[in-house]
Amino acid sequence: MARPGKCGLCLIIAILAIMIVACASERAWACVGARQMAMGGTFVGIADDMSAVYWNPAGIAMLDQRGFHVTSTLSNRDTYNYDDFLVCIWPEHGDLTVGLSLIREHLGEFAASGRYQAADWFICSIATVVAEGLSVGANFRYENYSMRLMGEDSMAGSRFGLDVGLLYHVNSKLSIGCLLQDAGLSELYWDDGSSERIGINIRPGIGYRPNPHTLIALDIYNIGGRVSSSGEYENDTPCLRVGVERWLTPNVAARFGYYGIRLGEGAVTYGIGLHVGRYSVDYAYLDVATVPGHTGLGGTHQIGVTVKF
DSSP: OOOOOHHHHHHHHHHHHHHHHTTSOOOOOOOOOHHHHHTTSOOTTTOOSTTHHHHOGGGGGGOOSOEEEEEEEOSOTTTSSEEEEEEEEEEEETTEEEEEEEEEEEEOOOTTTOEEEEEEEEEEEEEEEEETTEEEEEEEEEEEEEEEETTSOOEEEEEEEEEEEEEEEOSSSEEEEEEEEEEEEOOEEETTSOEEOOOOEEEEEEEEEEETTEEEEEEEEOSSOOBOTTSOBOOOOOEEEEEEEEESSSSEEEEEEEEEEETTEEEEEEEEEEEETTEEEEEEEEEEESSTTOOTTTTEEEEEEEEEO
């Protein structure tokens, strides 16, 4: 088995150190993909299917088939922010792999806040292999928002976003990755002339395959702290997430995970995957919080379908 070089060892040690700090977490946001959410919202260090355009765009450079994928949230669509996710991948553009995707989200009106917000994200992803086992990728994103407060007219907003991803396969068993989500481009501008700064979300991850049938993943969400709606940086701490995928047969996988939300609180997630030829179907159930009285991920159901061609 190949041993990681000095660069790989430094990256692994750095990410593991950050993960130890991340065990005290304060808040989290939901993410996309039924397979990934069934594994506790882990995928940055794996990024081996088309959903990588969201989790780590560097991963699509390793794909060798065209195809499309869609994930839809089947329940709690007013309280689980991501509703639908659609992506198409084309790997035959010279040295580049190209992806186009759409994310639709909304949060319905709550009795406590009286706020409705919806958004469509239009994303173009590119990635390439730069060295053996090492790929880089980027997302260029246009986000279109609509917001309405109770008793007020709706207001539109928009922004351009940039994500940058890195994925390194240390050997056949170990891979590490990092996503710089919202790495730049523009603020979120509203029709009333106000604007919001969006902070960089640094998300490292590790994937480990002890055997060909088992995958173990660890991710951190939000190392550096996000920016509040008022434009001030919040004192957020990272969220640790863990997931496992086990192929029981060549066609059936079982998945399980823990999705960290805040200090002492998270949600258990689990699901199954079915794979037949060019087609895959994934199901995820995102449970309520491990702390009584908290909503967690609300008992949400998701389903995803992938077709390769």
